[in-house]
Amino acid sequence: QLQLQESGPGLVKPSETLSLSCTVSGASIRSSTYSWGWIRQPPGKGLEWVGTLSHSGSTYYNSSLKSRVTISLHTSKNQFSLTLSSVTAADTAVYYCARRWNYYETSGFETHFFDSWGQGTLVTVSS
Amino acid sequence: DILMTQSPSSLSASVGDRVTITCRAGQSISSHLSWYQQKPGKAPNLLIYAASSLQSGVPSRFSGSGSGTDFTLTISTLQPEDFATYYCQQSYTTPTFGGGTKVDIK
Numbered sequence: 001q002l003q004l005q006e007s008g009p010g011l012v013k014p015s016e017t018l019s020l021s022c023t024v025s026g027a028s029i030r031s032s033t034y035s036w037g038w039i040r041q042p043p044g045k046g047l048e049w050v051g052t053l054s055h056s057g058s059t060y061y062n063s064s065l066k067s068r069v070t071i072s073l074h075t076s077k078n079q080f081s082l083t084l085s086s087v088t089a090a091d092t093a094v095y096y097c098a099r100r101w102n103y104y105e106t107s108g109f110e111t112h113f114f115d116s117w118g119q120g121t122l123v124t125v126s127s
Numbered sequence: 128d129i130l131m132t133q134s135p136s137s138l139s140a141s142v143g144d145r146v147t148i149t150c151r152a153g154q155s156i157s158s159h160l161s162w163y164q165q166k167p168g169k170a171p172n173l174l175i176y177a178a179s180s181l182q183s184g185v186p187s188r189f190s191g192s193g194s195g196t197d198f199t200l201t202i203s204t205l206q207p208e209d210f211a212t213y214y215c216q217q218s219y220t221t222p223t224f225g226g227g228t229k230v231d232i233k
Binding site: 047048049062096098105109115116120 | 128177218221222225
């Protein structure tokens with residue numbers, strides 16, 4: 001059974017770097033059927049996509065965060081990670097890691113969606 | 128980025144009601160749309176993908192329709208466990224989510 005588990009500090013000081021890991025069990029992060037992503041949710045607000053990492057290591061980031069975010073693959077540990085630099089209070093959120101299913105139909109239609117999520121971890125930016 | 132607009136932002140309904148939530152994309156996204164359910168303190172849960180395909184394990188009272196710019200999530204007969212917030216998400220370009228629709232008890 002697939003499980004994703006976020007881990008990392010729950011409190012980060014302003015201007016410092018937020019670092020989170022997502023440990024995947026029940027599936028290989030090297031599978032080409034899937035990519036892996038981070039989504040965040042500020043308290044009481046909606047969902048915001050942060051970025052996605054393919055099995056090959058290609059990355060795609062939210063343009064509003066692109067200069068500050070890095071997502072990396074750690075295949076030996078079956079993990080992927082998120083770093084977000086120069087954080088401010090606006091980065092306070094629950095951070096979710098998720099599996100992105102790269103879905104293909106025989107008709108040729110291709111799409112993708114997040115079919116499995118971690119439980120989320122609250123990161124607060126405060127001095 | 129493609130703007131996703133959900134309506135209404137909240138609604139009150141009773142058990143047994145038929146509920147419809149609308150999601151409009153800022154440009155055509157074909158069928159690259161998913162719907163998620165989120166309960167308080169929990170991660171989102173995938174309900175519908177490719178606009179109308181029901182995710183495995185999701186009750187058949189949930190259905191999705193639409194293509195292009197206008198999409199609908201329908202709950203045919205609202206159950207107590209369906210009171211939650213619902214989000215649409217497009218994957219035509221870099222992902223964006225709608226603002227959410229909170230379904231609460233009338």
